[in-house]
Amino acid sequence: MDILNSAVENLVNGTNTLFILLGAIMVLFMHAGFAFLEVGTVRHKNQVNALVKIITDFGISTIAYFFIGYWVAYGSSFFSSASELTANNGYDLVKFFFLLTFAAAIPAIVSGGIAERARFNPFLVASFFIVALVYPFFEGLIWNGNFGYQAWLADTFGAPFHDFAGSIVVHAVGGWIAFAAIYVLGSRYGRFRNGRLVAFAPSNIPFLALGAWILTVGWFGFNVMSAQTIEAISGLVAVNSLMAMVGGTLLALVVGKNDPGFIHNGPLAGLVAVCAGSDLMHPIGALITGAIAGGLFVYIFTWAQNNLTKFDDVLGVWPLHGLCGLWGGIAAGIFGLESLGGLGGVSFMAQLIGSLAGIAVALIGGFIVYGLVNKISPLRLSQEEEYNGADLSIHKIGATSMDD
Structure with missing residues (x-):
């Protein structure tokens, strides 16, 4: 019997390890989606830079999270024997690998917002501190119950x-953080x-669409x-993700007036919003959550581009991730209720306060990190370097032979 129990335990452990490994691989592949979404959106002279930023940021994020960030969030380190x-x-x-792919998404999100005019090395330095300190601080509050924050919310608001x-x-x-x-x-x-x-037109709609599709498929691992x-x-998570994706797509189609950029960001908006409550909502609630997120992205991105002269969010990462994510945290407190x-x-109150706390941590941490780095080493390319494009100014090579 002991042998049988040991065999069953080994099988369960191995299956769980394989399960989360497949999830880590799917989310890792999403970083290719971040890369191609940015490549397709930026002007042609900045495509190489987009590709290099995503993969290099992932490397920096791995080092930051392995040595510091994972310990900040979960109190665990890897300074023990291999056995x-x-x-x-x-x-x-x-599990570390899986959670790392989440952490590394933060610099990938930022990359889309600051595209076409950012210096390379200062942003790598900033990415290190964001993934080592800012992101895992809030991650630990929510997913590990650090500092009694979750217990306080449960005692105060019932959940x-x-x-x-x-x-x-x-x-x-x-x-x-990208906003900062x-x-x-x-x-x-x-x-x-x-x-x-x-208006700076996207350089390659097929690449933009490819990036959106890679992200969409990978999201089911996410x-x-x-x-x-x-x-x-839970199959509920899968179907809720599907319904939110569809809701975001269809409302972005209508509100965005057939614009392919909006249509391909619509499913991403829906998927961002459903993450929080995907294990709780009814599929119809997920559909509504995704649809509202798709419309929110189109409306706020359009408004910001036309009215905020000093706030230049190239890929719309603030409305897509920042605002649709905020809506998702709140939506979990609405459509997760049994009455709906x-x-x-x-x-609902715990969801609202927890969501606002995440924004506060992100803004404070983002402004501290990017503000300090900017004082030590300016974040902006010069006007001439920006005119020539980040590809030639930073990497000394263009995306195709025509740029040589």
Whole structure:
């Protein structure tokens, strides 16, 4: 019997390790989606820079999270023997890998907002401190119960803050950190002339669409595999993700008046919003949540581009991740209620306060990090370097031979 129990335990541990490893690989592949979404949106002279930023930021994020960030969030480190680290088929190591892919999404989100005019090395330095300190501080508050924050919310409002897959922890935090970076960086030269907006057209709609599709498919690993074990997996998460994606797409189609950029960002807006409550909502609630997010993205992105002359968010990462993520955190406290078809166990006030806390941490941390880095080493390319493009100015090579 002991042999049988041991065999079953080994099988469960191995299956859980494989499960979360597949999730980590799917979310890792989403970074290719970030890259191609940016490549397709920026002007041709900045495509190489977009590709290089995403993969290099992932490398920096790995070092920051492995040595500092994971310890800040969970109080665990990897300074033990390999034999200890491989206990339970190395599940803890693969869990780190999975959560790392979430952490590394923060610089990838920021990258889209500050595209076309940012210096390379200062932003890598900033990415290190964001992933080492700012992001894991809030991650630990919510997903590890650090400093008694979740217990306080539960005692005060009857339920802790619920964020199953990161509408607030990942997306809103990333979007509002990006807000700080974009504000500190300033607008691209020539974006407004004589008080009128000059539209910089995307360089490659097929690449933009490819990036959106990669992100959309990977999101089912992002959301579903946030269960982290086989026994906790739920088909409800998968179908809610699907419905939110569809809702975001269709409303972006209508509100965005057939614009392909809006249409391909619509599903991403819906998926950002449903992360928090994807394990609680009824599919119809998820559809409504995604649809509102799709319309919110189109409306706020259009308004910001036309009215905020000093706030130049190239890919619209603040409305997409920051605002749609905020809506998702709040929506979990609405459509997660049993009275609206959800599974319950949530409090609207806890969701509201927890969501606002994430924004506060992101803004304070973002302005501190980018402000300090900017004082030590300016974040902006010179006007001439920006005119020539980040590809030639930073990497000394263009995306195609025509740029040589």
